[in-house]
Amino acid sequence: MAGSVTSFICLTFHSFGGVFLSHCDYDPKDYNISNQFYAELIQFWVEFRRHSSIIGRDLAGDIPSADTVPESYLISSNATFSCKSCSSNEVQKLLEKLKTKKASGLDNLPSKMLKTAVGFLALSLAFLFNQSISAGIVPTEWKLARVTPIFKKGERQDVNSYRPISIIRAVAKVFERIFYDQFVKYLNDNDLLVNCQSGFRSLHSTLTSLLEASNN
16 A cells, blocks of 8 residues: 555645644545555655654764854855845846746646746836845745645655655745845855865866866
């Protein structure tokens, strides 16, 4: 039964809207599944949610302590960062770059629809983004994600065999990109990134990280 539960898991997860609720009131008969199957499905999600919430803490606990504080690696600078307002043209370009084959977030708004209506949405979204930047508040809905477990390897009934994938709203992706572009520009303009930093940098990869480690 465990194998059938995990093979059915993604379909059921999306049917529930991407959010598993502990007080779930869905009738298993609506999904043509047995009460036992439904109970095992709920049990899996409870365990997966618990596992996902503590895995970061557990992994951090395995990292050996060091005598050097992380702040010592930071490059001193008098420059300060503040997010600037965005233009409708900037928002339009980011909307046009959205990948239409990507899954939608909890709002179920596909990227294809946003790209199709980019001419009508860019100005309004730019206004909303700038209001958020000015107020220093990110809407709660933009922080929520549809989390899907992707099987890696091992036993399918073991939560450790799955990797959680978070899918946020397409609008939130555009808003995040505005912050990202401005912050990366700030770091590069002020030379705040050390040469051995390869993660999350353009034209850098695990290869450049290995070269930096081997050459030094």
